[in-house]
Amino acid sequence: MQTEATPAQADVSELDLVRRCQTGDTEAFDELVTRYRTRVFSMIYNMVHSEQDAWDLAQDSFLKAWKSIKRFRGRSSFYTWIYRIVMNVTIDWLRKKHVKGAGTEFDDAIQLREVDPASKTVPKTEALPYETMERGEIRVRIDQAIAQLSSEQRAVILMKEIEGMQYHEIAETLGCSIGTVMSRLFYARKKLQTLLKDVYENI
Amino acid sequence: MKTFEEKWTAWVDGQLSGPELSEFEASLPDKAAAEAEKAGALKLGELLKGELSARTLTNEEFFSHQLRESVARLHETPGRQARETRSMWWTIPRLLWTGAASVAVFLVFTVLVMREKNPAEESQYLTQILNARVDPVVSPNATVSIFEVKQDRVTVLWTEGLQSLPADYAAK
Numbered sequence: 001m002q003t004e005a006t007p008a009q010a011d012v013s014e015l016d017l018v019r020r021c022q023t024g025d026t027e028a029f030d031e032l033v034t035r036y037r038t039r040v041f042s043m044i045y046n047m048v049h050s051e052q053d054a055w056d057l058a059q060d061s062f063l064k065a066w067k068s069i070k071r072f073r074g075r076s077s078f079y080t081w082i083y084r085i086v087m088n089v090t091i092d093w094l095r096k097k098h099v100k101g102a103g104t105e106f107d108d109a110i111q112l113r114e115v116d117p118a119s120k121t122v123p124k125t126e127a128l129p130y131e132t133m134e135r136g137e138i139r140v141r142i143d144q145a146i147a148q149l150s151s152e153q154r155a156v157i158l159m160k161e162i163e164g165m166q167y168h169e170i171a172e173t174l175g176c177s178i179g180t181v182m183s184r185l186f187y188a189r190k191k192l193q194t195l196l197k198d199v200y201e202n203i
Numbered sequence: 204m205k206t207f208e209e210k211w212t213a214w215v216d217g218q219l220s221g222p223e224l225s226e227f228e229a230s231l232p233d234k235a236a237a238e239a240e241k242a243g244a245l246k247l248g249e250l251l252k253g254e255l256s257a258r259t260l261t262n263e264e265f266f267s268h269q270l271r272e273s274v275a276r277l278h279e280t281p282g283r284q285a286r287e288t289r290s291m292w293w294t295i296p297r298l299l300w301t302g303a304a305s306v307a308v309f310l311v312f313t314v315l316v317m318r319e320k321n322p323a324e325e326s327q328y329l330t331q332i333l334n335a336r337v338d339p340v341v342s343p344n345a346t347v348s349i350f351e352v353k354q355d356r357v358t359v360l361w362t363e364g365l366q367s368l369p370a371d372y373a374a375k
Contacts, residue, residue: 026274033267041260055266063273142254161251167218179209186208189215189244192251200246 014078021069029069033062036079039163040086046162047090047154049143057093061086076172083163083173087155094151138199145195153188156181215244342366 020028045054065085072081146154159165171178210227213219219227231237260266344364351358
């Protein structure tokens, strides 16, 4: 995963910053926030599709991170740890707000019945030439498609495709097994391929 | 044992290799269609990365500023809570002291009020009134009273209806 600082800087001093945070150094925490604020915000925004909510949830996530930073033992990387907090906060919020995709809350068990694993991802709408579609329209289509995923599937596909995280990192972040991550990824891709084929085929 | 979904995902992401890969590819009923699906999944990944990575946080500095304030408030809170807790604990002895003082003041006032009250009810002149009737044959309506002022040690003899002083009362 990239940070706003250069990778070398991040590798060398991140643990040091965390240690300083653990002694109550707010400046060190401020530095960590600066490194991750944009990525955290972006990840949350892609989950909730609201700038204000994403802002508030990002604030809440960082505040929770500060409160519990003394419990960080360095067994995982800091970004995996902070992403775990971000995902807990965001998924919890999504559940509370009953944010639903196409009127139904997704669940893996339901999807196993609804999606044929061997099905082909045929677009439901006519293909549109990419050139004729405004960038904003594409963004709206993507947001609408992601909104039809369960919060867990959203988290998995965004961490895999946007953040480039490995299965085990996603599993650690979400507190589930690697198999569950792969299964969620499978169904999330299937769903998005069905909904967005006309978009990506014309890029 | 991996499920089909897990194997498919690993295959799309290029995580299958060796016998596992060949075994999986051999199990696919329509390899061409599967390859097309895989290519579509990869294109989807590119689309998502291209479109969703662009989201940036505006007002980054304000974001950090707001967070710094929240953290600062967190730092203040434990001290304030401790002070509040401490003041709560001090309230109990304070209440006890206040209660005890109130009782003491009440008792003092009660004693004072009682002292004030008793003399008013009691005549300041009299602790003993000697009502003596003289011989009813000689003076049927006569009464003799003695008033005594305690402070001044004065005694007053009051007679009424006395027609003649009995011989016993005569001053010697």
